[in-house]
Amino acid sequence: MRHQLALQIGPVAFRIGSAWPEPLAALARLYAAYPAPADDICDFTVRLEPEKPWRRWIRPSVAIQGDYVLPDAAPMALAHGLLAAEMGMNLQMALGQKRFLLLHASSVEKNGRALVMTGESGAGKSTLAALLGERGWRLMGDEFALLDLDSGNLWPFPRAISLKNGAIAVMEGEAPAERFGPLLEDTPKGAIRHLRPNEAAIVGMNQCARPALILFPRFGADCAARGVGQAEIFMRLTQSSTNYVALGGAGFDALTGLVRSCPAAAIDYPDTEGAIDLVEALWSEAA
Amino acid sequence: MSGTDNEKAGIEAFVPSRRTVLVLGAAAASTVVTIRPALAQTAGSVLNCEIPVPGPHAAGSYIAQDGSTVAAMTPNAHPPMMRPLRGQEAKALLQGSVPPGVNPSSAQAYANYIRRLQSGMSGFTCYASLQMPR
Amino acid sequence: MTAAPRYIAEHRDRVRAVELDGLVVLFHETSGMTHIVAPPAPEILDALREGPADAATLLARLAARFAFEQKDGAEAVAARLAELEQAGLVRRT
Amino acid sequence: MKEGWLNRDAPPSQRGKPGPVRAGARQLVDALRDPENFQTSDWSGLITAARAEQLLGSLAFRLEGRPVPERAASILAGARREAAQQRTQALWEAEMARRACEGLSVPLILLKGTAFHAAGLDAAVGRSVGDLDLLVPRARIEEVEAALIDAGWERIKPADGYDDLYYRRWMHELPPLVHRDRDRMADVHHTILPPTARPTPDAAALIADSIAIDSGVAILSSPDMIVHAAAHLFADGDLAGGLRNLWDIDRLLRQFGAEPGFWQVLATRARLHQLTAPVALALRLSARLFATPVDAGIAGRARPSDRLFEARLLARDNWGRPTRPLLRFAFYLRSHWLRMPPLMLARHLLVKARR
Numbered sequence: 001m002r003h004q005l006a007l008q009i010g011p012v013a014f015r016i017g018s019a020w021p022e023p024l025a026a027l028a029r030l031y032a033a034y035p036a037p038a039d040d041i042c043d044f045t046v047r048l049e050p051e052k053p054w055r056r057w058i059r060p061s062v063a064i065q066g067d068y069v070l071p072d073a074a075p076m077a078l079a080h081g082l083l084a085a086e087m088g089m090n091l092q093m094a095l096g097q098k099r100f101l102l103l104h105a106s107s108v109e110k111n112g113r114a115l116v117m118t119g120e121s122g123a124g125k126s127t128l129a130a131l132l133g134e135r136g137w138r139l140m141g142d143e144f145a146l147l148d149l150d151s152g153n154l155w156p157f158p159r160a161i162s163l164k165n166g167a168i169a170v171m172e173g174e175a176p177a178e179r180f181g182p183l184l185e186d187t188p189k190g191a192i193r194h195l196r197p198n199e200a201a202i203v204g205m206n207q208c209a210r211p212a213l214i215l216f217p218r219f220g221a222d223c224a225a226r227g228v229g230q231a232e233i234f235m236r237l238t239q240s241s242t243n244y245v246a247l248g249g250a251g252f253d254a255l256t257g258l259v260r261s262c263p264a265a266a267i268d269y270p271d272t273e274g275a276i277d278l279v280e281a282l283w284s285e286a287a
Numbered sequence: 288m289s290g291t292d293n294e295k296a297g298i299e300a301f302v303p304s305r306r307t308v309l310v311l312g313a314a315a316a317s318t319v320v321t322i323r324p325a326l327a328q329t330a331g332s333v334l335n336c337e338i339p340v341p342g343p344h345a346a347g348s349y350i351a352q353d354g355s356t357v358a359a360m361t362p363n364a365h366p367p368m369m370r371p372l373r374g375q376e377a378k379a380l381l382q383g384s385v386p387p388g389v390n391p392s393s394a395q396a397y398a399n400y401i402r403r404l405q406s407g408m409s410g411f412t413c414y415a416s417l418q419m420p421r
Numbered sequence: 422m423t424a425a426p427r428y429i430a431e432h433r434d435r436v437r438a439v440e441l442d443g444l445v446v447l448f449h450e451t452s453g454m455t456h457i458v459a460p461p462a463p464e465i466l467d468a469l470r471e472g473p474a475d476a477a478t479l480l481a482r483l484a485a486r487f488a489f490e491q492k493d494g495a496e497a498v499a500a501r502l503a504e505l506e507q508a509g510l511v512r513r514t
Numbered sequence: 515m516k517e518g519w520l521n522r523d524a525p526p527s528q529r530g531k532p533g534p535v536r537a538g539a540r541q542l543v544d545a546l547r548d549p550e551n552f553q554t555s556d557w558s559g560l561i562t563a564a565r566a567e568q569l570l571g572s573l574a575f576r577l578e579g580r581p582v583p584e585r586a587a588s589i590l591a592g593a594r595r596e597a598a599q600q601r602t603q604a605l606w607e608a609e610m611a612r613r614a615c616e617g618l619s620v621p622l623i624l625l626k627g628t629a630f631h632a633a634g635l636d637a638a639v640g641r642s643v644g645d646l647d648l649l650v651p652r653a654r655i656e657e658v659e660a661a662l663i664d665a666g667w668e669r670i671k672p673a674d675g676y677d678d679l680y681y682r683r684w685m686h687e688l689p690p691l692v693h694r695d696r697d698r699m700a701d702v703h704h705t706i707l708p709p710t711a712r713p714t715p716d717a718a719a720l721i722a723d724s725i726a727i728d729s730g731v732a733i734l735s736s737p738d739m740i741v742h743a744a745a746h747l748f749a750d751g752d753l754a755g756g757l758r759n760l761w762d763i764d765r766l767l768r769q770f771g772a773e774p775g776f777w778q779v780l781a782t783r784a785r786l787h788q789l790t791a792p793v794a795l796a797l798r799l800s801a802r803l804f805a806t807p808v809d810a811g812i813a814g815r816a817r818p819s820d821r822l823f824e825a826r827l828l829a830r831d832n833w834g835r836p837t838r839p840l841l842r843f844a845f846y847l848r849s850h851w852l853r854m855p856p857l858m859l860a861r862h863l864l865v866k867a868r869r
Contacts, residue, residue: 001833013585015558017833037585039583039584039585040555040557040558041557041558041561041583041585041586041589042558042561043561043585043589045558045562045833045834047833047834047835065834065835066834067561067562067565067566067834068565072337072338074337074371074373074374096565097592098589098592098593098595098596099588099589099591099592188373188374229441229442229443229444230441230442231441231442231443231444231446231457233441234441234446234457235320235322235457238322238455242324244322244324244455245322245323245324245453245454245455245599246324246596246599247595247596247599248453248595248598248599248602249437249448249450249453250595252437252446252448252455253437256439256441256446259441260439260441307486307487307488308487308488308489308490309460309461309464309483309486309487309488309489310460310461310489310490310491311461311489311491311494311497311498311501312459312461312497312500312501313497313500314493314496314497314499314500316500317504318458318459318460318461318462318501318504319456319457319458319459319462319504319505319507319508319510320456320457320458321454321455321456321508321695322454322455322456322457323695323697324697450602451602451605451606451609452602452603452606453599453602453603453606454606454696507666507695509606509609509610512613513613513616
């Protein structure tokens with residue numbers, strides 16, 4: 001393709017081809033410190049192409065193509081090309097990942113043990129992981145957690161953190177300006193700004209961790225935690241995995257193994273500071 | 288089985304005691320839940336999607352109040368939408384509000400059309416992703 | 422009068438079962454599907470593995486092992502069998 | 515085995531000038547045909563092309579046990595795991611359809627991928643299966659549909675209006691069904707080509723010669739399976755996904771070709787089903803791309819247009835992009851031409867355009 005970029009993120013390598021230079025220039029800046037795939041072999045291919053041939057120049061409109069596509073995907077404005085590239089990579093993971101059990105979850109690590117947070121979108125799992133990643137934890141990923149089918153360990157997948165709306169200001173107070181991507185306004189999901197994980201997260205992108213605690217965060221009136229039955233944890237995790245069914249028996253063994261070995265709790269929190277305290281308290285109990 | 292000591296529980300696993308009460312459940316109850324592929328939730332959160340009303344399988348049809356597609360110009364039915372609904376607009380419709388650009392008197396019919404989408408029809412993956420709590 | 426249908430359960434070797442506090446998670450190798458089942462579904466599968474049975478025979482087998490509190494046992498067992506058949510864990514002979 | 519094996523074209527790898535990296539689909543064909551000697555410096559391109567042609571599972575099994583770089587090996591292992599689950603699901607759909615129709619005493623004839631898997635054919639290795647394709651006698655098709663609907667399948671197109679009528683009047687299958695719990699599609703056919711297509715396969719003969727493989731399920735005879743694969747390759751669609759269909763044909767021919775008398779019966783059956791030319795072309799293309807040993811008498815002489823078919827089948831680059839848009843469009847038009855008599859085609863396009 002006319003413009004190309006290859007990225008290694010944790011154990012997964014992507015190549016992104018684009019009809020325009022701008023999305024890849026933005027992507028290269030955002031992922032400045034990331035290595036190129038060591039062996040030049042990529043798991044997934046993403047293509048950013050004009051929706052119709054003439055839409056390369058006239059009202060440029062970016063269609064997300066690649067190894068795996070969704071038929072209902074709507075094209076995006078060229079100004080949101082960076083977001084299109086990110087969505088393209090997410091889509092490959094959601095539809096095409098078959099090497100690991102993929103959980104739609106954020107994860108952070110301490111002392112070789114991982115805290116996994118999953119739940120409804122917008123419940124703040126991404127922001128919580130981003131904050132913890134600036135406060136003594138190693139960020140493993142804000143969107144996807146990869147469970148190894150043989151060892152039961154969790155692989156890091158430290159993509160750029162996708163901050164939406166209110167979370168942008170929260171993180172602007174935590175991380176230096178040079179780690180932020182451009183502010184993308186009026187995207188289909190509102191305002192979005194990407195944040196590159198810190199050096200510890202990038203340097204540690206090949207270090208697995210043992211899952212030690214699963215949390216299901218949710219905004220609520222007060223800080224509260226309640227236990228969750230194992231069958232319910234199992235059910236919730238299958239619903240947060242896009243490839244559980246496709247992996248067959250290997251997915252069943254990995255997921256039941258995780259549920260049986262790992263305590264879990266549902267937590268409610270009114271604000272992020274309260275959430276951090278609650279998470280730290282639950283973590284010391286579990287440790 | 289609470290209060291049973293371990294040894295006894297071990298034996299009972301092999302020779303169930305007559306004292307163990309088994310609840311057979313009501314005829315209408317459900318005791319089997321099958322795990323279904325959960326593509327939609329994640330796909331919806333990672334991708335911008337849209338729903339044509341109606342989809343290409345019924346292009347040009349009108350939408351009846353119950354959401355079914357009917358012949359063009361059918362009385363009391365609503366004309367097709369000129370452009371596909373964005374994910375957020377569809378969500379608003381389903382929640383009973385009328386997004387900008389949608390004729391309020393047609394909103395309910397369009398919402399019903401979306402509710403009737405089935406797997407394999409254009410817009411279904413988008414609709415399914417909207418069904419997931421966000 | 423038509424004979425009541427007789428059912429058999431999927432063989433134990435084709436079903437991986439993991440108990441998760443009170444419920445059982447099953448991976449059905451033949452279908453590749455995962456089911457979460459609550460009592461009395463696991464007990465019914467076990468009882469059916471003694472051999473094909475119609476709903477009445479099955480109820481008798483269960484009664485030999487468990488006590489019931491409810492009266493409409495036959496109706497409930499028939500409903501459970503229908504669910505398990507739909508899931509493919511039991512089938513008619 | 516008969517005299518005169520067609521091999522007048524050298525395999526594609528020995529034709530033309532060998533570049534450092536061969537374009538996506540070419541490279542994929544090389545790897546499938548001759549995994550022992552396959553080498554590449556563009557694994558990403560190979561994997562992307564294989565995904566685009568729905569051949570990653572087949573490729574993964576062809577390269578199993580060969581020295582492959584670590585990441586590629588891991589991707590291919592994932593593809594084999596996925597293929598195993600797909601196989602399970604395909605066979606399960608067939609089994610559930612069999613259970614649903616148990617009382618009807620209609621033999622369900624499995625077609626395409628599901629048949630390959632159920633019969634344990636070489637063509638099944640790594641092959642993905644989308645829908646459950648069934649062939650039943652035309653007179654019994656409504657009963658089968660009703661039994662499936664009873665067991666949880668639902669019609670996905672509205673049961674009124676042009677589309678349903680179009681299917682019932684002009685197509686060789688019912689409007690597709692989808693299962694409400696398992697979300698899997700079933701296509702119930704009463705023959706292997708639309709009644710409007712110019713060749714009219716003998717559906718009764720297909721059914722009469724089918725081979726029972728289990729109580730209540732059957733597959734087509736070996737020669738009929740080839741005839742169906744050839745019909746499917748050329749008449750169904752615009753050759754999209756054609757490389758996968760041609761790979762099916764290669765695998766089937768290599769397996770069946772050794773059966774005594776296979777080639778004579780194949781020629782007879784192709785004639786009976788009015789598909790002599792498509793079968794001949796399929797044989798020539800399979801030999802051209804995959805070096806399949808085929809009977810030269812049935813394959814016939816190479817034609818200039820064979821090259822266009824080959825180019826169409828290989829129109830995919832190493833970024834997974836479709837190439838040669840004009841050639842693709844020409845094949846698209848051709849597919850509609852083949853499928854419908856001209857007047858009906860006009861009506862069809864008009865109705866589609868007006869809506």
